[in-house]
Amino acid sequence: MMNYGGDPAVHARGLTVVRGGRTVLDALAFDVPRGQVTGLLGPSGCGKSTLMRAIAGTQAKVTGTLDVLGHPAGDPRLRPRIGYVTQDPSVYDDLTVRQNLDYFAAVLHPGRSARALRRERVTRTLEDVDLTRHAAALAGTLSGGQRSRVSLAVALLGAPELLVLDEPTVGLDPVLRRDLWQLFHTLAADRGTTLLISSHVMDEAERCHRLLLMRDGRLLTGGTSPAESGGVTPDALRERTGAATVEAAFLHLVDEAAAATRPPRPTTTQETAR
Numbered sequence: 001m002m003n004y005g006g007d008p009a010v011h012a013r014g015l016t017v018v019r020g021g022r023t024v025l026d027a028l029a030f031d032v033p034r035g036q037v038t039g040l041l042g043p044s045g046c047g048k049s050t051l052m053r054a055i056a057g058t059q060a061k062v063t064g065t066l067d068v069l070g071h072p073a074g075d076p077r078l079r080p081r082i083g084y085v086t087q088d089p090s091v092y093d094d095l096t097v098r099q100n101l102d103y104f105a106a107v108l109h110p111g112r113s114a115r116a117l118r119r120e121r122v123t124r125t126l127e128d129v130d131l132t133r134h135a136a137a138l139a140g141t142l143s144g145g146q147r148s149r150v151s152l153a154v155a156l157l158g159a160p161e162l163l164v165l166d167e168p169t170v171g172l173d174p175v176l177r178r179d180l181w182q183l184f185h186t187l188a189a190d191r192g193t194t195l196l197i198s199s200h201v202m203d204e205a206e207r208c209h210r211l212l213l214m215r216d217g218r219l220l221t222g223g224t225s226p227a228e229s230g231g232v233t234p235d236a237l238r239e240r241t242g243a244a245t246v247e248a249a250f251l252h253l254v255d256e257a258a259a260a261t262r263p264p265r266p267t268t269t270q271e272t273a274r
Contacts, residue, residue: 007034007070009033009162009194010055010069010162010196011067012029014029014065015051015054015062015065015066017047017062018061018063023217024217025054025217028218028219030231032194033209033210035192037185037208038194038196038210038212039198039207039210039212040052040196040212041200041205041214041246041250042200046215049087052198057078058074080158084164085148085152085154085155085166086151091147091151092139093138097126097136097153098122098126100150101126102118102122108158122157126153128183129152131146162195163184165195165197165198167198167199167200168197169181170200177204181207184197184207203245210232211231211234211246215254215257218257234246241253
């Protein structure tokens with residue numbers, strides 16, 4: 001069952017990352033509610049991957065407040081509680097799918113006493129990502145979408161409380177995208193997993209419970225008021241902007257933000273006289 005209450009899975013205030021003299025994340029303030037699918041949407045290069053690395057504890061030079069599952073981001077106690085999937089599949093091409101999962105399961109659950117647990121976790125995750133039929137195939141021979149699913153399976157081995165997925169459906173065919181989104185919602189509804197999923201495909205926003213919209217290292221919505229600290233629902237976003245789609249709503253917010261920062265037009269002498 002979904003857990004909508006309690007402390008958020010991720011709590012950020014004044015979250016800033018400066019890299020090479022450029023501000024990549026600019027004083028972000030947001031929460032990620034537990035047990036829900038939160039979408040982090042924005043164009044390529046807006047800072048989504050940097051934000052996800054910060055949450056996963058792999059990003060350097062992070063300032064501000066960033067708490068994850070009740071601990072500062074990067075705390076060693078968080079390692080078994082977070083599953084992080086990068087854009088590039090993290091698998092060994094010269095091992096089979098099952099061998100990859102066996103290896104990572106042994107890292108997560110070492111020792112002979114955990115052998116039965118490892119077998120159960122590997123079998124379950126193969127079923128979760130629909131790779132049981134490909135368990136004996138070398139990872140290097142799989143399609144890009146299948147290799148991405150192996151990476152997702154690795155992240156699921158530890159039964160994480162928080163899954164951070166960086167554009168997991170990019171380049172996948174519509175059927176596989178649909179199946180993965182069904183899995184994401186099953187993880188949230190049946191296991192209480194919190195999912196933060198980034199994408200630059202706006203139609204995927206409709207599949208999320210709540211949304212954080214980013215552009216140029218800033219949040220367009222989701223941290224603009226206490227009521228929106230945990231993001232906004234797609235319906236609320238459309239209602240607020242009067243747009244028919246989330247994509248149109250996003251463009252509306254971009255224009256709104258640009259207008260707010262645009263310097264006032266100089267007043268001419270004739271206008272003053274009027």
